Amino acid sequence: MRVGTVDAVVPEQENHQTNNNNDMDVQIVEVDQADGNMALTTEEREHKDYIRSLFETVLLMGKQNVSLEGRNCKVPEGIYTPDNFQALLEYRINSGDDVLRRRFELLAVNQEYCSRLQQEQILEVCESCIREEVLREVWSSQFFSIMCEDAVDLAGEEQIPVFIRHIDNTYSLREEFIGFLPCVADAEVLAINFLLTLTEKWGLNMEFCRGMSCNASRKYSAKMKVVASRLLQKYPEATYTLSSNCALNLWLSKSTPVPGVSVVLGILDDISLFFQSSAQLQEELKNTINSLFQDNVEKGSELIELLKSDWASRHDAFEMIVTLLHSLIACLDKVSCDNSCRWDAKISSHAFILSSAMTDFDFVVTIVILKNALSFTRAFGKNLQGSSSDVFSAANSLTAVLHALNEVMDNIEVYHEFWFEEATNLAGKLHIPVKLPGQFRECNMQHDLTSENFYKDALSIPTVQHIIQGLKDLFSEQHLKALKCLSLVPAVMGQLKFSTSEEHNADKYKSDLPNPDTLSAELHCWRVKWKHRGKDVELPTNLFESLQLPDIKFFPNVQAVLKVLSALPIFKMENKCDTSRKRLSFYIEKTPREQRSSHLAFLNVNYDTKHDLDLMVDTYLKAVESKDKLDSIPQHTDIAEEV
Structure with missing residues (x-):
C-alpha cells in the first residue's frame, strides 16, 4: 500500500507534502503495509498494537471533545488522580483489551x-x-485562498485559526480548517512564522494562492495587515479581500484605531x-420592546x-x-432590580x-x-x-x-x-449626562475643551479617516478587477444586456488559463451562447451554478x-459549506479556556475526515525510532575546546 504521496494535477505541489512539527519531526512516509506486518516479530507486533490502542x-x-487531562482543580501533592486519558485506557482494559492489559499489568x-x-x-x-x-x-485542485480569523485563547495562549478555501474536483466550494498559528508580539516575526508554517510545516505551494483575508480585532488588525502585506509582496498573484463571513462595517469598526470603539x-x-443565554431573558426583552413600541407595532x-x-x-x-x-x-x-427572585x-x-x-x-456617542x-x-x-x-x-x-x-x-x-x-x-x-470620559475629566488642562470638540478630534475624524483608508487598502485595483470578472456569470451578463467586454478584467488571471491565446474568441462564444439561449x-x-453547467468543459478558459474566482474569500458560499467554521466556534464556546488544546480542537473540527490509522x-x-537513534549518538566534545 503506497501512502503519503499524491498524484496531484500540479507536479510542483508534490514537493510540499511533508508535515513537520516543532516538538517531534513527523514525516508522512511510504509504507508497504503487507511486507511490514510480515517482518514484525511478536514483540514488535504487540508494541504496534499497543500504540494503535493509544491512537x-x-x-x-x-x-468527542474530551480533555485528556480532565479535572480543573489542583490535586494536592502526593495524591494520585488519573486523568481522562488514563481512565479511558483502564476502561478499555476492563472491556477486554488484552494488549493494554499485558502492557500495564506489571506497572505500579x-x-x-x-x-x-x-x-x-x-x-x-x-x-x-x-x-x-x-x-x-x-x-x-490547484488554486486556493487562505482565511485567518480573530485570535482565540487556547489554555492561556492566543492562537489564530487558519482556514483554506478551494474548489474540489466536483466543482463544489470547500472551506476547511487547517490549524492554528501562535500569536507573537512582533508583526514581522509573525509574518515570517505564518509563511513558514504554511509552506514548510503544512506543505502548501503558495504560488497557487489566489486570495487572502484577515478577520482580526483591533488588538491584532495591525499585525495581520503586516502579515498580509508580506505575503502579497512574496506572492503578488494573491488578492487581499474581505471575508464573506464578516460584514464590511464590522470589519472596518473592528480595526478602527480608537480605544472606545473596541470597548x-x-x-x-x-x-x-x-x-442568547436564556429563553426567559429573550422573552423579557421581547415584552419590553412590545411595550416601548406600542405606537409602531410593525417596527417592534x-x-x-x-x-x-x-x-x-x-x-x-x-x-x-x-x-x-x-x-x-x-x-x-x-432584571438587575427584580425583587421577585426570578x-x-x-x-x-x-x-x-x-x-x-x-x-x-461615551458608549452612546460612540x-x-x-x-x-x-x-x-x-x-x-x-x-x-x-x-x-x-x-x-x-x-x-x-x-x-x-x-461621499x-x-x-x-x-x-x-x-x-x-x-x-x-x-x-x-x-x-x-437621562444620561453629557460629559467627557472620566480619564479626561480628571486631567483636562484645557478648561474650555467641550465634549463636542473632544469627540470630534478623538472619534469622528479618526473614524472617517480610517474608513476611507480601509476601503482603499482593501479594494485594490487587482481586487476590483477580480470582482468585475463576475460579468462572466450569465445572470450578470444578462443584467448588463450582454454588452460588456470581460477580456480586460480576465487578463488578471491570464497566467492561470489553459489556452490564453483563445481567451478573446472563447469569451465571445460564451456571450453569444447566453444571449441567444432558448426562452425556457x-x-x-x-459562480457555482456556472461551474456546474454540463457544457462548461467546452469553455476551458x-x-x-470562474474556478479561481470561486476560491476568493469575499464571495458568499452559496452551498453552505462553512461547517468547519461553525464546528470551531462551537468548540471554543463549549470548551473551558483552560481545557482547550490546538491539537484536540483540530481533531474535533475535522472529526469526519477520513484517516488511515495504520499510517498514523x-x-x-x-x-x-529516528529520535531514539539521534539521542543514542555520542556527543563528542570539540578537541580544540578540550585543549
Missing part, C-alpha cells in the same frame, strides 16, 4: 500509563496525518451573548425578529443598537454591569457616530454579501462611496455637529477564471 483512544477523545498501581510527552507526540501525528488528508484535494464592540458582543415586531439572528455581526449592527438602546437598558434594569444573582449582577456600561455617554460614519458604506457592504449581481454592482460603486466619504471629511465639523446633537438628544431621553433556459445566477501508527513509530 484510537486519542482520536475518540478528539472527536499509581503509575502513568502514557506520559504527557507521549500524548503530545501522538496528538501531533494525528493532526499531521489528518491535515494531509484535508489538503489532498487542495493539492489536486463598544466588546459590550455589543456581551449583550448579544447575555440574551421587525426588531424582535432581527434579534433572533446574530445581530451584533450584521452590517447595520450600529443602527440596530441605537434603535434598541432604550429597550435594552430598560430590560436590563428590570433571576439568580449572577444574571442580575451581569445585567447591572451591562446597563451601567450602556448608560455611559455608537451614534459609528452608525452615521458607517452609513456611507452600509449599502456597499450589504451588496458585497449579496448575489453575484450585487457584488458586481458594489465593485462599480466604490468610487462613489469614496467620493471624502466630502464628509472635507466638512467634518458640520457633519460632527449633527452627529453629536443626535447623541446628546438620545442621551437626554435616557434560465441564466445561472452565481472561462471555467478556469507507522509514522509515529518511525519518528520515535
Whole structure:
C-alpha cells in the first residue's frame, strides 16, 4: 500500500507534502503495509498494537471533545488522580483489551500509563496525518485562498485559526480548517512564522494562492495587515479581500484605531451573548420592546425578529443598537432590580454591569457616530454579501462611496455637529449626562475643551479617516478587477444586456488559463451562447451554478477564471459549506479556556475526515525510532575546546 504521496494535477505541489512539527519531526512516509506486518516479530507486533490502542483512544477523545487531562482543580501533592486519558485506557482494559492489559499489568498501581510527552507526540501525528488528508484535494485542485480569523485563547495562549478555501474536483466550494498559528508580539516575526508554517510545516505551494483575508480585532488588525502585506509582496498573484463571513462595517469598526470603539464592540458582543443565554431573558426583552413600541407595532415586531439572528455581526449592527438602546437598558434594569427572585444573582449582577456600561455617554456617542460614519458604506457592504449581481454592482460603486466619504471629511465639523446633537438628544431621553470620559475629566488642562470638540478630534475624524483608508487598502485595483470578472456569470451578463467586454478584467488571471491565446474568441462564444439561449433556459445566477453547467468543459478558459474566482474569500458560499467554521466556534464556546488544546480542537473540527490509522501508527513509530537513534549518538566534545 503506497501512502503519503499524491498524484496531484500540479507536479510542483508534490514537493510540499511533508508535515513537520516543532516538538517531534513527523514525516508522512511510504509504507508497504503487507511486507511490514510480515517482518514484525511478536514483540514488535504487540508494541504496534499497543500504540494503535493509544491512537484510537486519542482520536475518540478528539472527536468527542474530551480533555485528556480532565479535572480543573489542583490535586494536592502526593495524591494520585488519573486523568481522562488514563481512565479511558483502564476502561478499555476492563472491556477486554488484552494488549493494554499485558502492557500495564506489571506497572505500579499509581503509575502513568502514557506520559504527557507521549500524548503530545501522538496528538501531533494525528493532526499531521489528518491535515494531509484535508489538503489532498487542495493539492489536486490547484488554486486556493487562505482565511485567518480573530485570535482565540487556547489554555492561556492566543492562537489564530487558519482556514483554506478551494474548489474540489466536483466543482463544489470547500472551506476547511487547517490549524492554528501562535500569536507573537512582533508583526514581522509573525509574518515570517505564518509563511513558514504554511509552506514548510503544512506543505502548501503558495504560488497557487489566489486570495487572502484577515478577520482580526483591533488588538491584532495591525499585525495581520503586516502579515498580509508580506505575503502579497512574496506572492503578488494573491488578492487581499474581505471575508464573506464578516460584514464590511464590522470589519472596518473592528480595526478602527480608537480605544472606545473596541470597548463598544466588546459590550455589543456581551449583550448579544447575555440574551442568547436564556429563553426567559429573550422573552423579557421581547415584552419590553412590545411595550416601548406600542405606537409602531410593525417596527417592534421587525426588531424582535432581527434579534433572533446574530445581530451584533450584521452590517447595520450600529443602527440596530441605537434603535434598541432604550429597550435594552430598560430590560436590563428590570432584571438587575427584580425583587421577585426570578433571576439568580449572577444574571442580575451581569445585567447591572451591562446597563451601567450602556448608560455611559461615551458608549452612546460612540455608537451614534459609528452608525452615521458607517452609513456611507452600509449599502456597499450589504451588496458585497449579496448575489453575484450585487457584488458586481458594489465593485462599480466604490468610487462613489469614496467620493461621499471624502466630502464628509472635507466638512467634518458640520457633519460632527449633527452627529453629536443626535447623541446628546438620545442621551437626554435616557437621562444620561453629557460629559467627557472620566480619564479626561480628571486631567483636562484645557478648561474650555467641550465634549463636542473632544469627540470630534478623538472619534469622528479618526473614524472617517480610517474608513476611507480601509476601503482603499482593501479594494485594490487587482481586487476590483477580480470582482468585475463576475460579468462572466450569465445572470450578470444578462443584467448588463450582454454588452460588456470581460477580456480586460480576465487578463488578471491570464497566467492561470489553459489556452490564453483563445481567451478573446472563447469569451465571445460564451456571450453569444447566453444571449441567444432558448426562452425556457434560465441564466445561472452565481459562480457555482456556472461551474456546474454540463457544457462548461467546452469553455476551458472561462471555467478556469470562474474556478479561481470561486476560491476568493469575499464571495458568499452559496452551498453552505462553512461547517468547519461553525464546528470551531462551537468548540471554543463549549470548551473551558483552560481545557482547550490546538491539537484536540483540530481533531474535533475535522472529526469526519477520513484517516488511515495504520499510517498514523507507522509514522509515529518511525519518528520515535529516528529520535531514539539521534539521542543514542555520542556527543563528542570539540578537541580544540578540550585543549
